[in-house]
Amino acid sequence: MKLSFRPYLRYKFFNALFTGMVGGSVFTIYATLSPSTFSVGGILLALGMMGMAYVYHRLMNIRTFFRFTLATELIMLLMLGYYLLFSTHIMSALVIYVAYQFSFIFGGYLVRAETHFARHARVMGWIDVAKQQGSLAGLALSYGFYKLIEHYGITKAAEQVYDLHFVLFALECLIIVALLRAFRGK
Numbered sequence: 361m362k363l364s365f366r367p368y369l370r371y372k373f374f375n376a377l378f379t380g381m382v383g384g385s386v387f388t389i390y391a392t393l394s395p396s397t398f399s400v401g402g403i404l405l406a407l408g409m410m411g412m413a414y415v416y417h418r419l420m421n422i423r424t425f426f427r428f429t430l431a432t433e434l435i436m437l438l439m440l441g442y443y444l445l446f447s448t449h450i451m452s453a454l455v456i457y458v459a460y461q462f463s464f465i466f467g468g469y470l471v472r473a474e475t476h477f478a479r480h481a482r483v484m485g486w487i488d489v490a491k492q493q494g495s496l497a498g499l500a501l502s503y504g505f506y507k508l509i510e511h512y513g514i515t516k517a518a519e520q521v522y523d524l525h526f527v528l529f530a531l532e533c534l535i536i537v538a539l540l541r542a543f544r545g546k
Contacts, residue, residue, distance in 0.1 A: 361422050361543055363477060368542040372487055373494040374535045378436070380498020381505075382528055385521040386460070389443075392453045401461055408465035416472060425473040426543045432466045433536050435459050440529045447522050 412419075419428070439459035446452050478484045505527065506520055514520055 361426060363422060363425075364542055364544055365483070367538065369486060369490045371535065371538040371542045372490045373497075374531065374538050375433075376491040376494025377498040377501070378494075378528060378531050378535060380495040380500075381502040381524065381531070383499065384502060385524055386456070388517045388521045389453050389456055392450065393457060397454070397457065401457060405461050405464055408461070409468040412465060412469045416469065419469060420473060420476055422477065422543075425470070425477060428466050428473075429470055429539060429543075430536070432463045432470065433532065433539055435462055437529070437532045437536065440525055440532055443525050444522075444529060447518075447525075 419425075436459065439456055442455055443452055446455075474487065475484060478487060502524065505524055509520055509523055514523065
C-alpha cells in the first residue's frame with residue numbers, strides 16, 4: 361500500500377473542512393449532557409489514548425495507518441447517520457460524544473503516524489497548511505450556512521444544527537472517497 365501525497369492533501373483539506381463546519385454544533389448537541397459526563401469521558405479518553413500509545417510500535421505501518429484512518433471516518437459517517445435519524449432521542453448526544461471520543465483516541469495515533477510517514481518538515485508543513493485552509497473554510501461555510509437558513513426563518517439552534525448535518529453527511533462521504541484515493545495498493 362502506498363500513500364499518494366496530493367490526494368492525501370485533498371483528504372486532509374476536506375477532513376479539516378468537516379472539523380471547521382461541525383465545531384460549533386457540538387455545543388448545541390451536548391447541551392443535554394451532564395457536566396460529569398465530560399469528566400468520565402475525559403478519563404476514558406486519556407486511558408484510551410494511553411493504551412494506543414503502548415502499542416504504537418506495532419501500529420506504525422502504512423496499512424494500519426490506513427485502516428485506523430478509514431475506521432475513524434466510518435465512525436463519523438455512522439454518527440452522522442445516527443444523528444439524522446434520531447436527533448431528538450435523548451441518547452443522541454451521548455452517542456455523538458462517544459463517537460467523537462473514539463475518533464480522538466484514534467486521532468492521537470493518527471497524528472503520530474502521519475508525522476512518521478510524512479518524514480520531511482516541508483511535507484508536514486504542506487499537510488498543516490491544507491488542514492488550516494480546510495478548517496478556516498469550514499468555519500466560514502458553517503457561518504454562511506447558519507446565516508442563510510436564518511434568512512429563511514430557521515432560527516432555533518437545534519434545527520440549524522440538524523440541517524447542517526445533512527451537509528456534513530454528504531461531506532463525510534466525500535472525505536471517505538478522498539481517503540480511498542489517497543491510499544493505493546502497490
